[in-house]
Amino acid sequence: MRFFEYEAREIVKRAGIPVTDFGFTTDAAEARAIAERIGGPTVIKSQVLTGGRMKAGGVKFADTPAEAEAYAADILELEINGHMPRGVLVDPKADVKQEYYAGVVWDGTAKKPVILFSDMGGIDIEEVAEQHPDHVGRVHISNLLPISDYQAKECIAQTGVTGKALQRLTPIVRRLAQLFVDNDMVLAEINPLCEMNDGTFVALDAHMDMESEARGRHKGLLEELGVGDDETRLAREPTEFELAGEAVDSADHRGVAGNVTEFDGNIGLVIGAGGGSLTLFDAVRAHGGEPANYCEIGGNPSVHKTCGLAKLVLTKPGVDKIAVMMSIVSNTRVDIVARGVIKACLELGFDPAEKIAIFRIPGAWEEEGFKILEKYGIEYADRSVSMHEAARRAVAKIAGPEAVTS
């Protein structure tokens, strides 16, 4: 769940990291008042959840309050990448000596957060990491143990920063890491983190992304920032296909058959169970397959709900066959899922044996499930076939043996 820049800056400020005397408004006249309060040149920045603001004309520099008002009026009407701004941020024009980068992201491979620091701020950290790897410091931290200054210092020092700058940057980076852990963020980034000409440091821009599942733990913060319960704040708007998946899932309280994400491949997936969705999705890709969708099925959804999800995937343009695959299930019944996906095929006028490329769900009630699958001539696999092998078979059957890359 992403935050607007003005919200991210507020989060940074609450963590004890110095920020400029900025103001947020949805009104051009108020932008003028903020500029008057700041006194001096200002920067007017569109508040949108998309990149490319500068290029699109969503960031403008004003020398006077009157200019600030005029620019704010323009920016408030300016659509950027299909997004209308939430408002504008009015910021003092900074007297910058050097720009740094400080960020904390979740490292999925190491399964812990990693602090990133660079003495080359103001540009994409990915670009810096690629072209100037010696200018990026990295230190992993624990999500459970206290975060110490020395970890932040070690990270900063990797880039060659020493002396007073190192001393001043250390608490800022440590607080950013603490903020990341305390607020269940998946990304907490200050870019640029600026050293001003007077030697002080301030966060000039910030990006925050909170784990959506953690929203319930941070109701107070979200309420104070004015983030409504209905605001999903996803990286992009859900597609019609994804909304249809949400409708299938919400129509029946039993189990899960949804969390659909649309992709442009041709392999329809009905997948799930205890992390099985991610594993199977990755396995399909690892074998050269191009999934048409991601989804999650588990917790014992009804036959009707399973049928609804399978129908949705089967009718997605470009999908010819589906692969029904799960990890070894405990509470989700094999026979119930089998009934649902077969019903989906039949209700659409398809032969289940043709449309279901593979059915690999071992576990609860598998004997009953396998009887059903046998009756309809569907290829199925028990637990002796790994998820990766099932994914390979699905790719070979749907995309053709030549498509299998490993």
Added chain:
Amino acid sequence: MRTDGTFIGIEVDDEALAAEPRLAGHLSQVCPVDIYREAGDGKLEIVARNVDECVLCRLCLDIAQLDVGEDTVRVIKLYDGGATLE
């Protein structure tokens, strides 16, 4: 290609229903997926939409056996050659 998309069959003995007016109510109470609906005056309606949701829990068989006796309700696994749930 098989086109039959029904997996479960339900049969309830009409004479048993007439003899035991509480049976319809009890069946509708115990079924976790609402296959049975009490239609008043001891009559019973089978909700066709929910029949394939049957989770083979045997609760209907058990309550019918308590109220009337064995074989009052039969749950048939149509995918298994018409085998009945025991």
